[in-house]
Amino acid sequence: MDFKYRLLTPGPTMIPEEVKLELSRDIIHHRKDRFKSIMRGLQPKLKTLFGTKEDVLILSSSGTGAMQAAVFNLFNPGEKVIVVEGGKFGKRWTEIAKKRSLKPVIIEVEWGEAVDPELVKDTIKKEKDIKGILVQASETSTGVLHPIKELGEITQKFDILLVVDGISAVGISPLPMDRWGVDCLITGSQKGLMLPPGLSLISLSEKAYNKALGVISSDFYFDLKKEKNKIKQGETAYTSPVALILGLNAIMDLFLSYGLENIYKKYWALTQMTRCGVSAIGLSCFAEKNYTWGLTSVRVPKNIDGKELLNKIASTFNLHLAGGQDHLKGKIIRIGHMGYVDMSDILFALNAIAWTLKKEYNFVIKEKDFLEQASTSYFDAKEQGYERYFS
């Protein structure tokens, strides 16, 4: 009763009232007209979200399911793909590619940094027959935003598919699929879309779909050609996640009435606010330059165990942040500011982190007005906009 439950992880996120109400509706049948008409109405909205003229396919799976769908439907065994490995989710691309018997050419990127497009260009030239690039837009494990726009400029010149995991980027920061030359874009429901987990979205460019026509997948469930035919009729190939789709429809209406630009601006401001607050507390951000907008990864001071810190924050404040993954376990904490989060949540999170560091670890807070500084940073960022990020 002291503190409300607050989920500030990089997914799942909290859910707005409008979505909760939709999720509570009676289940309608996924092969009947009423549902199909909702599905058809959803397509233009999802196309706007993805920035594409192509169909956006709906899968009943987590985001990882959609990653598998991409790899298994777009590539034949033995084909060579570049995998950008700069975090746990980069590694996941490699694992899936191996399961499909592809030949992954791994570009290792130091965790916390973004891939250098020049290195990708060189690798394409050096390696022969690269058929695709598998990359995260936002690498959730490190808080890095990879340069998708620049990668698209490279792959458009070649017969190479740019396959982008946008799970923690779509609906959070700009990622216009067609304009940036992305051939396959993926997202999940529990991040920017403010829905419970269990639904994923995937769209293929014409180039990607044409490639898929020549691929025989070893996967029965994730069949994107079948899904593409079905979506034209307002259906999914197998049983649709009906409640989540109703929620998706509600959230898309909210998004579009508010304007995608304004949503990106909000996340940009929350990112600046968090980074400012973190610095003012006296901590440093893990991703220094190419940071993602849906979370902020923060280095934990050397003498402190990040996992213990998170447990203390959770038990005092009922505030749930994320820790580091793999070799970053205990070394970073990740503050999620994607989904249904606002500046009040971030103000509270910064205060909870600072309070716990001070009380439990005798950490000396750098700037005593760190909360006011963070708040000011939010409004400044809102006013200035994010154009400079993409310059």
Place this chain on the structure above:
Amino acid sequence: MDFKYRLLTPGPTMIPEEVKLELSRDIIHHRKDRFKSIMRGLQPKLKTLFGTKEDVLILSSSGTGAMQAAVFNLFNPGEKVIVVEGGKFGKRWTEIAKKRSLKPVIIEVEWGEAVDPELVKDTIKKEKDIKGILVQASETSTGVLHPIKELGEITQKFDILLVVDGISAVGISPLPMDRWGVDCLITGSQKGLMLPPGLSLISLSEKAYNKALGVISSDFYFDLKKEKNKIKQGETAYTSPVALILGLNAIMDLFLSYGLENIYKKYWALTQMTRCGVSAIGLSCFAEKNYTWGLTSVRVPKNIDGKELLNKIASTFNLHLAGGQDHLKGKIIRIGHMGYVDMSDILFALNAIAWTLKKEYNFVIKEKDFLEQASTSYFDAKEQGYERYFS
């Protein structure tokens, strides 16, 4: 989408998830066993909340309905009652008393101050045949806590009923009915009980009930003798507010598992936090000494219109505070911290107020780390406890 909807008024308040889920249940019938068994299980919980061994009656009405029920059931026309009038709700007692053709002896108290028990004692001695005292525990319009314990010490010596409107006090600050000698205690659902409006609770001491037996009410709907007979059978006299009662049961379980003492301690800490933050911003609290724990009334600087200030805060931050009432309109704002509110909400409210004053009115914030000071005050108050308030 920028800011979540936040209701920090002195009722209605926001509602916890556990209550929302109960409110969504299918409606059961109010004359059937399943409902009656819930009603019977609820009585011991409500008795703990009220601090009484007497039945706590449930009315389908707002708090004002319960105020009427008290006056019409406890007093006969022509009887003399003292009314403590130190705000809008004190005035409401007078209006109801007049409607019942009582002879109200009004003790006018300056708005923002609490009644002096000595003055009440003197009035009882001076006036003949005072039959009751009508008073608020917490005067919501000014943010004042009247000295109920001290009034109880006085009335217990006389044949006088102490009738207490505890609408914005029950479940917020200590108000043990039997121990303090309260003869009639009232509350509403939309304040400390964290429920939607529409349900009120009322309990009568033995002394009050015996008085009621000799009163013939001119009111059909609010019949406390009928309700008292019905509650023994797990029923209400007329149709029960079923969903609200299910919600009440859920919130009582939450309260009792958490402990009433801890709930009071939380509100005490939120009060100290708010008052500290308000001072650090450079504003002053309206109720200086005898302040209530569920809201903080704040003087608006002379050159600023409080209503306009609230509108600006609402339109920028989606944060809804309350203004002043009657002659305090535009002169004070009221920050509600009763119900489902936590320190994060207060942190945000203080920031929103300060930001708006600064940006819109060039107000100079007194202490630049007002948020950190407020936060520290919360934890200090939690640690120290509230015993000193009642010393």
